[in-house]
Amino acid sequence: MGNSEEEIYSIMFKSLKHPVRRQILRILNDKPLSFMEMVELVGVSSSHLTYHLESLGELITKTPDGHYQLSSFGKATVSAMKGVQEAPELATRRPKKLARKWKAAFAALMILVLLLSGFGIIQYLELARLAEEQSSLEAENQHLLSWGIGTSKVADFLSNVTQLEAKQYKITLQSNTLEYREDFDVAEEVLKYRLTASSSSLEASFRFRENHLSRYQLTTQAGTPILTENPSGSILEAAQAALNRYKTYSGDAYLAEMSTLLASVKQTGGNITTVVSGNMKLQITHQGSAAEFLWMYTEGGIDFSAKSLRMTFDKGVLTALTDGYFLFTIGNTDLNINQNQALTTAKNYVAAMTWTINGTQTSDFKAQEAVSVQLLPHPRGNSVALVPYWYVVVQLDKSYPGGINQAAVGVWADTGEVADVQLLSR
Numbered sequence: 001m002g003n004s005e006e007e008i009y010s011i012m013f014k015s016l017k018h019p020v021r022r023q024i025l026r027i028l029n030d031k032p033l034s035f036m037e038m039v040e041l042v043g044v045s046s047s048h049l050t051y052h053l054e055s056l057g058e059l060i061t062k063t064p065d066g067h068y069q070l071s072s073f074g075k076a077t078v079s080a081m082k083g084v085q086e087a088p089e090l091a092t093r094r095p096k097k098l099a100r101k102w103k104a105a106f107a108a109l110m111i112l113v114l115l116l117s118g119f120g121i122i123q124y125l126e127l128a129r130l131a132e133e134q135s136s137l138e139a140e141n142q143h144l145l146s147w148g149i150g151t152s153k154v155a156d157f158l159s160n161v162t163q164l165e166a167k168q169y170k171i172t173l174q175s176n177t178l179e180y181r182e183d184f185d186v187a188e189e190v191l192k193y194r195l196t197a198s199s200s201s202l203e204a205s206f207r208f209r210e211n212h213l214s215r216y217q218l219t220t221q222a223g224t225p226i227l228t229e230n231p232s233g234s235i236l237e238a239a240q241a242a243l244n245r246y247k248t249y250s251g252d253a254y255l256a257e258m259s260t261l262l263a264s265v266k267q268t269g270g271n272i273t274t275v276v277s278g279n280m281k282l283q284i285t286h287q288g289s290a291a292e293f294l295w296m297y298t299e300g301g302i303d304f305s306a307k308s309l310r311m312t313f314d315k316g317v318l319t320a321l322t323d324g325y326f327l328f329t330i331g332n333t334d335l336n337i338n339q340n341q342a343l344t345t346a347k348n349y350v351a352a353m354t355w356t357i358n359g360t361q362t363s364d365f366k367a368q369e370a371v372s373v374q375l376l377p378h379p380r381g382n383s384v385a386l387v388p389y390w391y392v393v394v395q396l397d398k399s400y401p402g403g404i405n406q407a408a409v410g411v412w413a414d415t416g417e418v419a420d421v422q423l424l425s426r
Contacts, residue, residue: 019181020044020052023190025070026177028060029078032067043207043215043322045305045376051408051422153213154191154206161245162218162318165226169195169202183382184327186210199223209327213250216321231316235291236265238316243293246311246321254325258282258295258309289315297325300333304377304386331385334414339373341416342390346409349418350394357402357423366397371406375413388413393424 020042027033027041039049053060059074070078151173158164174192181188186209195202200223207215218225231238240262247255261282265275273284281298285291296308307328312320337345347367354363371393378389390411399405403425410419 018052018055019179019183019188020048021056022179023177024049024052024056025059025074025078028068028070028074030175032063032069034067038068040215040217040320041205048378050424051420054422054424153208154193154204157206157213157216157249158204159228161242161249161321162216162225163228163231163245164195164202165228168197168226169200170197171195174203181209183379184209184384185382186327186384188214197223197226200226212323212326213321214323214327218317218319225317227317231313233316235286235313235316236262236268238313239291239293239311242311242313242318250323252326255309261295262293295325297330299330300335302333302335302375302377302388304328304330306377306379306386327384328379329385331380331383331387332414333388335388337390337411337413337416339375339390342392342411342413343370343373343394345411345416345418346390346392346394346407349409349421350396350407353421355423357400357404360401362400365400365407367394367407368397369395371395378410378419380412380419389419 023042024038027038033041035049038053039045042049042052044052053068056074058071059077060068061071061074063069155166155171159166172194174194175190176192177190179188180186189208191206191208193204193206195204201221202225203219203221205215205217206213232241240259243255243259243262247259257277257280261275261277261280264277265273265282265284268284268286271285271287273286275282276298279297279299281296281303283294283296285294291313293311293313294305294308295310297304306324307330308322309325310320310322311318350365350367353365354361355365356362372391373393374391376389376391377386379385380387390413392409392411394407394409396405396407400423402423404423406424406426408422408424410421411417412419
């Protein structure tokens with residue numbers, strides 16, 4: 001085993017506190033998944049998913065075909081997530097034996113009375129504290145339950161946005177997870193459904209944040225989706241119709257601007273088509289029967305890709321939708337650090353750091369050329385305000401213990417400070 005038990009349990013407890021890592025452990029508890037499947041299900045960028053996977057350490061392993069699965073420690077962590085930690089039983093103090101002389105006995109008795117009185121006070125205070133914590137947890141649980149999504153909202157989307165012929169399907173709820181996302185300060189609910197018909201089998205997943213649809217995904221297991229009407233043969237017309245249906249479903253004002261921008265596109269040119277109007281950018285990627293429409297907020301030459309709406313189509317059928325436009329805000333657009341400065345900062349940080357790998361401290365890392373330098377606005381702290389952030393991946397001069405050969409460094413573009421660093425094995 002690579003890490004000591006103390007380090008593994010440290011990873012376990014840290015994972016229990018982090019909502020994204022809890023979500024990763026839960027979905028891997030169902031079945032092994034590929035990296036891209038996890039990107040869609042978790043709802044974070046590939047770079048941040050890599051960061052969380054590396055942080056989970058020995059809680060996860062890879063299958064021979066490259067899929068991720070839970071290790072025995074990961075399964076133990078999931079079991080811990082399902083349990084409830086009980087308060088330790090308070091030990092009972094036994095009185096000491098009485099001395100033969102009555103004076104000694106009286107003194108011992110008085111000391112014992114004082115000790116028991118003090119212990120009783122401590123016990124009372126501890127029970128009062130536990131009762132207060134229990135009350136707080138119950139209040140938080142009631143707050144989460146108040147955000148619970150009714151089945152009508154899911155059925156409305158499938159029937160009126162996806163245009164599934166719901167009456168043809170037997171719809172079964174597979175799982176329903178409700179939790180508080182401390183990093184975004186929102187309640188999040190994830191629901192998974194199985195839809196079966198005589199000639200079609202589907203799986204649908206939904207994620208709601210702040211009682212608003214955040215992600216939808218439809219996967220075909222067998223046959224083809226049964227629709228109330230066939231989509232248009234023109235992908236632009238199919239996308240415009242789906243966007244209008246989603247606008248009716250959600251009622252968000254920003255969708256009108258997105259609809260107007262899409263209507264300005266008369267034809268797609270090549271695999272990628274990009275149009276911009278004001279602070280709205282539309283990027284259309286079209287290849288074969290698959291197409292993706294991505295509307296994102298842009299300002300000061302910075303694409304805030306998290307504040308976006310993404311719609312994916314296969315043969316005109318809406319198979320995925322991710323909406324973060326309603327949730328995220330813009331913290332600032334300050335680019336005080338350019339791409340080259342971010343790369344220099346990352347290399348210097350890697351050269352100066354000391355890292356513990358498999359229980360052994362390793363230093364004197366030497367960073368060589370850049371693998372990639374991307375501007376990916378990212379929340380700072382527990383916030384939904386996006387701040388310009390350079391994600392820099394550098395190649396190391398050799399393979400270090402644990403197969404480490406790359407380092408990923410996050411640098412805030414407004415301050416030049418290093419936000420985070422992760423060693424990678426690729």
